[in-house]
Each structure stands twice: as C-alpha cells, then as structure tokens.
Amino acid sequence: MKRVMILTLTCAALLAAPAIAPRCPAAKAVAQDFSPRPFHELAETVTDRYRGRLIGAQMAPPTPHERMLGAALVYEFRLLTPQRNLLLIRLDARSGRFLEIAGRGQTAARRMTDKEDD
Numbered sequence: 001m002k003r004v005m006i007l008t009l010t011c012a013a014l015l016a017a018p019a020i021a022p023r024c025p026a027a028k029a030v031a032q033d034f035s036p037r038p039f040h041e042l043a044e045t046v047t048d049r050y051r052g053r054l055i056g057a058q059m060a061p062p063t064p065h066e067r068m069l070g071a072a073l074v075y076e077f078r079l080l081t082p083q084r085n086l087l088l089i090r091l092d093a094r095s096g097r098f099l100e101i102a103g104r105g106q107t108a109a110r111r112m113t114d115k116e117d118d
C-alpha cells in the first residue's frame with residue numbers, strides 16, 4: 001500500500017513539473033540546472049524520521065524564509081501519527097533538508113533509532 005501511494009505521488013509530481021516551469025529565458029537557464037530529488041526518496045526520508053502514515057503530499061512554492069535558506073521548490077507531506085496527530089512536514093526538494101515540521105505530537109512520533117518498527 002505504501003509503495004502504491006509513493007508511486008502515485010511520484011507520478012503526480014512528474015505531471016505537475018511543466019506547470020511550474022519558468023516562462024522567462026533567464027529563468028529557464030537556471031531551471032535547467034535545477035534538479036530536485038525524487039519525490040519517493042523524500043517520502044522515505046520522512047517515514048524514516050517519523051512514525052505514522054503518509055496521507056498526503058504536494059509540491060509547493062517556498063515561503064520567503066525558505067527561499068532565503070536556498071529552497072527553490074518545497075515538497076510538503078502530511079503524516080498521521082500513531083497518536084492520531086497530524087504533522088505538516090516541509091522539505092527542500094533539491095537537498096532533502098527539513099525546513100518545517102508543524103503539528104502536535106512531533107516528539108512522540110519521532111523515531112529515536114535509524115528505523116524502528118511500528
């Protein structure tokens with residue numbers, strides 16, 4: 001089930017890529033150098049760090065603060081924790097860096113080892 005969801009999210013990301021392509025020639029040159037990490041890799045990064053089930057994901061533009069940190073595109077994940085809390089997790093699409101984690105129960109959902117079983 002998890003693989004099907006990740007595959008679906010990856011396909012959605014690939015289909016949406018032309019919609020975010022820049023329109024001006026100078027920006028096109030920069031966009032050609034831009035290579036985000038695969039969506040499914042960052043989904044695994046989230047589930048490796050937090051216990052729970054991914055219930056949603058999308059690409060989003062960076063906030064002004066995230067743009068100052070160097071993010072050009074953000075992958076946003078929604079994770080339902082075992083305690084039934086909702087976490088909103090934003091990652092830099094290029095580096096995989098965690099930019100923001102919002103929601104209750106972050107500490108309880110955090111995996112303390114590399115990969116704990118649920």
